[in-house]
Amino acid sequence: MITIGIDLGGTNLRVGAVTSGGEVLEVHSTETHPEKGPEYALQQIVERVTLIREKHDIAGIGVGSPGPLDLKNGVIIEPPILPGWRNIPFRSMIEEAIGLPVVLDNDANAAALAEALIGAGREAGSVFYITISTGIGAGLVLDGRLIRGAQGNTGEIGNMIIDPSGKAAPGINKGSLEALASGTAIGLLGKERLGIDTGSKGVFQLAENGNSEAMKIVDESISYLAIGIANLVHTINPEIFVLGGGVMKSEHLILEPLIARTKDLVYPSLTDTINIESAALGQQAGLIGAALLPLEKISR
Amino acid sequence: MITIGIDLGGTNLRVGAVTSGGEVLEVHSTETHPEKGPEYALQQIVERVTLIREKHDIAGIGVGSPGPLDLKNGVIIEPPILPGWRNIPFRSMIEEAIGLPVVLDNDANAAALAEALIGAGREAGSVFYITISTGIGAGLVLDGRLIRGAQGNTGEIGNMIIDPSGKAAPGINKGSLEALASGTAIGLLGKERLGIDTGSKGVFQLAENGNSEAMKIVDESISYLAIGIANLVHTINPEIFVLGGGVMKSEHLILEPLIARTKDLVYPSLTDTINIESAALGQQAGLIGAALLPLEKISR
Numbered sequence: 367m368i369t370i371g372i373d374l375g376g377t378n379l380r381v382g383a384v385t386s387g388g389e390v391l392e393v394h395s396t397e398t399h400p401e402k403g404p405e406y407a408l409q410q411i412v413e414r415v416t417l418i419r420e421k422h423d424i425a426g427i428g429v430g431s432p433g434p435l436d437l438k439n440g441v442i443i444e445p446p447i448l449p450g451w452r453n454i455p456f457r458s459m460i461e462e463a464i465g466l467p468v469v470l471d472n473d474a475n476a477a478a479l480a481e482a483l484i485g486a487g488r489e490a491g492s493v494f495y496i497t498i499s500t501g502i503g504a505g506l507v508l509d510g511r512l513i514r515g516a517q518g519n520t521g522e523i524g525n526m527i528i529d530p531s532g533k534a535a536p537g538i539n540k541g542s543l544e545a546l547a548s549g550t551a552i553g554l555l556g557k558e559r560l561g562i563d564t565g566s567k568g569v570f571q572l573a574e575n576g577n578s579e580a581m582k583i584v585d586e587s588i589s590y591l592a593i594g595i596a597n598l599v600h601t602i603n604p605e606i607f608v609l610g611g612g613v614m615k616s617e618h619l620i621l622e623p624l625i626a627r628t629k630d631l632v633y634p635s636l637t638d639t640i641n642i643e644s645a646a647l648g649q650q651a652g653l654i655g656a657a658l659l660p661l662e663k664i665s666r
Numbered sequence: 667m668i669t670i671g672i673d674l675g676g677t678n679l680r681v682g683a684v685t686s687g688g689e690v691l692e693v694h695s696t697e698t699h700p701e702k703g704p705e706y707a708l709q710q711i712v713e714r715v716t717l718i719r720e721k722h723d724i725a726g727i728g729v730g731s732p733g734p735l736d737l738k739n740g741v742i743i744e745p746p747i748l749p750g751w752r753n754i755p756f757r758s759m760i761e762e763a764i765g766l767p768v769v770l771d772n773d774a775n776a777a778a779l780a781e782a783l784i785g786a787g788r789e790a791g792s793v794f795y796i797t798i799s800t801g802i803g804a805g806l807v808l809d810g811r812l813i814r815g816a817q818g819n820t821g822e823i824g825n826m827i828i829d830p831s832g833k834a835a836p837g838i839n840k841g842s843l844e845a846l847a848s849g850t851a852i853g854l855l856g857k858e859r860l861g862i863d864t865g866s867k868g869v870f871q872l873a874e875n876g877n878s879e880a881m882k883i884v885d886e887s888i889s890y891l892a893i894g895i896a897n898l899v900h901t902i903n904p905e906i907f908v909l910g911g912g913v914m915k916s917e918h919l920i921l922e923p924l925i926a927r928t929k930d931l932v933y934p935s936l937t938d939t940i941n942i943e944s945a946a947l948g949q950q951a952g953l954i955g956a957a958l959l960p961l962e963k964i965s966r
Contacts (some may be wrong), residue, residue: 490816516790519900520901525932527896531829600825603814603822633734
């Protein structure tokens, strides 16, 4: 069975044909140009879907979108990275334009589904996927099914408070995981303490070159991530954590100390069970996961 | 269908016949006497099960036990409130003595199942049950099924870190929810600040009588509980939180401010969705939930 995955990002819009086994048959990339509005993006999508349908019989379409979303009604509410998009009924817009069933979910959920079914978590019965990037998002897959929550907020761990006396950040809780350990948080510390304006990437570069203050920033972020993951161990106890997102490009600086510190924060009986791995699908996770969304619905 | 529920506590041992609709037909109570060992408890159980089977046709037996447990093998590992019990294969002991299939799970999971299927959460598709007592435990029920986690540690939220600079407590993380907001934590603050030795009950009594220092202790505990619950909203996003356990006997001092503060800590789109209620089954939850455990297995 072949479905179409649509990875709607703030910069890029990618439309691809994917098999139910996760093989990407073809991908069409273009720019989202959010400032041109959802009608423009819809037109880009329709053109590429039409091209794909000339070659393949398509069973459904899945869209991974930046949140917040109204999952029930398939509405994009007001994502910070799609400025000007407000209460867009994107699911029904695509369905009406194309005439195929569409499933809309947030991008972290889509990537979680892909990593759980085909990527680093494919052997595990319960997978908690975390994307550490500008923000921190996540998705939970139990027995191959996405858990969405009553209002679709399962995995909104960026807003999990781990240090009430910690830093504040706009739109999220003071001392929350995202305020303390996201790429944005790391970049801000680089600005404050190192005087650089190159974001988390700049901090990781300096840390790699042995800059002690940069190493300290990385170290602090890892400690906060370890608290967040240990909390998830004691809340959900998934078989594996899969970590993706831009910050994980520096995984060689992060993964080993993160695992060690997480082990220090869990019940002794759980120390040897801690399983944290890097995402396996890279940039493709969002597209593949979007394409898997309609299959999950069909198999219900 | 009728099953037997066994509620194994540190003080009391209760064995009851329960219908699949949660109606308790009869209950036999005795004392656990943990110091007499598991063989003594087993004997008490066998006698009472035999009495019940003279009257009813029994489809299975469920046991709610203090943790930690090895769920897979039905073993009681080493619960602090059953001193001297170490690696007890209680499930197979009961099965061999009685000749009926036995399901063993932890007491918080059993109570969660009862509250989710029959109690305060019976209308909800996803229920997060929290028991606030000597410790803090929890259970998650999605679509009528207990979620146990890879090593059975789903809901071990007592060990969730919510303030790394907060109080330490034996066996759990410094600044964890249990170290800051359990009955034990509240009782310790009563000792430190009020010079009383009557546990959390004494603190709540003084708070009710207008003692400002006692009111402050209650207030702080509620703030910590609100952080814990807000974290669960952003992690799991259940439809309802159901709160039980000894501390909730003072629910008239807790519930209203707890809901208000939790609302302050969630995404604005979630404020009006916060649903926190007191447990409906009281002391019976553990027994009823234990009796429901084998039905959950049977219906798989």
